[in-house]
Amino acid sequence: MEEKISEISRLKDLAVSEIQSATNAKELDEVRVKYLGKKGELTSILRSMGSLAPEERPVIGGKVNEARDELEVLIKSGEEKFAKQELERKLKEETIDITLPSTKVKRGSKHPLNRIIEEVEDLFVSMGYDVVAGPELETDEYCFERLNLPKGHPARDMQDSFYITSEYLLRTQTSAVQARAMMDNEEKAPIRIICPGKTYRRDDDATHSHQFSQVEGLVIDKNISLADLKGTLEVFVRKMLGENLQLRFRPSYFPFTEPSYEVDVSCFKCGGKGCNLCKQTGWIEVLGSGIVHPNVLKMNGYNPDKYTGFAFGTGLDRLAMFKYGITDIRLLYQNDVRFLSQFDRLDR
Numbered sequence: 012m013e014e015k016i017s018e019i020s021r022l023k024d025l026a027v028s029e030i031q032s033a034t035n036a037k038e039l040d041e042v043r044v045k046y047l048g049k050k051g052e053l054t055s056i057l058r059s060m061g062s063l064a065p066e067e068r069p070v071i072g073g074k075v076n077e078a079r080d081e082l083e084v085l086i087k088s089g090e091e092k093f094a095k096q097e098l099e100r101k102l103k104e105e106t107i108d109i110t111l112p113s114t115k116v117k118r119g120s121k122h123p124l125n126r127i128i129e130e131v132e133d134l135f136v137s138m139g140y141d142v143v144a145g146p147e148l149e150t151d152e153y154c155f156e157r158l159n160l161p162k163g164h165p166a167r168d169m170q171d172s173f174y175i176t177s178e179y180l181l182r183t184q185t186s187a188v189q190a191r192a193m194m195d196n197e198e199k200a201p202i203r204i205i206c207p208g209k210t211y212r213r214d215d216d217a218t219h220s221h222q223f224s225q226v227e228g229l230v231i232d233k234n235i236s237l238a239d240l241k242g243t244l245e246v247f248v249r250k251m252l253g254e255n256l257q258l259r260f261r262p263s264y265f266p267f268t269e270p271s272y273e274v275d276v277s278c279f280k281c282g283g284k285g286c287n288l289c290k291q292t293g294w295i296e297v298l299g300s301g302i303v304h305p306n307v308l309k310m311n312g313y314n315p316d317k318y319t320g321f322a323f324g325t326g327l328d329r330l331a332m333f334k335y336g337i338t339d340i341r342l343l344y345q346n347d348v349r350f351l352s353q354f355d356r357l358d359r
């Protein structure tokens with residue numbers, strides 16, 4: 012009996028010292044299993060109680076339980092200590108220094124040309140126009156013939172072009188969409204459209220790119236006159252380039268309009284006094300326009316005795332260049348982020 016009691020106290024002392032020297036939760040649990048687990052050393056004394064005399068059993072049982080309770084308290088506080096240490100380690104490891112500068116998230120910005128296109132579309136839609144599109148790979152018929160430019164017409168020379176076959180070419184002007192809009196309109200009803208889009212010519216210098224962008228406008232109705240054209244273009248140009256600008260209509264020639272005009276705007280840089288932008292003339296050419304040629308109406312199914320119309324076309328690249336002070340048209344097509352990212356300021 013004495014022997015058993017001292018065995019219990021020896022095991023308990025051993026367990027206490029092992030608990031104290033455990034350095035982490037795993038080691039601590041190993042100690043628990045070793046002494047208090049199902050096959051643990053203290054547990055096995057309880058198991059062997061059968062071999063003891065009946066009067067010894069409560070004494071020994073009591074001693075074992077006492078020792079177990081004491082060890083359990085120590086183990087529990089050890090576990091708590093390790094859990095706390097672990098939590099502190101994690102908190103420290105995962106600390107976020109909110110005073111550090113953040114990594115900059117780069118945001119894209121709207122391309123200057125798209126800005127111009129959206130502005131033009133908004134303006135004309137507000138005046139009741141439809142925005143239409145046409146194919147960039149166009150036929151000779153729509154790009155030229157239906158616009159009063161038969162094969163061999165000298166005005167074709169102005170638009171040195173990318174032919175794919177003898178019939179198909181990359182459209183040199185959005186004017187091709189005029190003919191499409193007229194032909195598509197089966198009832199031959201009034202038309203009021205604009206068509207912004209890509210166009211192509213054999214050009215490549217600071218002010219000309221082999222691919223550029225135009226917007227075309229076409230209005231067909233009864234009693235459309237030059238006054239309507241002038242009023243419309245005035246609203247258009249002033250909205251895009253400046254409210255106080257003056258317009259000048261210079262007689263010109265386009266095969267699909269008669270009369271035809273090139274439209275100049277008073278220089279928005281110098282106010283008309285003369286500078287390098289307007290080449291000292293005080294005026295900058297911005298548009299081609301005119302009254303739709305009766306042949307064009309006829310060729311596309313409209314009765315010229317009943318209907319008249321006006322049309323205009325302008326380069327969107329030039330508008331963007333004027334508006335944003337861009338000096339080389341090719342910048343608009345090179346997708347250089349150093350250039351494009353300058354426009355994100357306009358969104359802020």
Ligand code: DAH
Nearest residue numbers: 184186299300301322323324
């Ligand atoms: N298509 C012409 C060009 O590219 C511009 C133009 C002139 C369009 C007169 C028109 C117009 O609609 O009436 O140079």
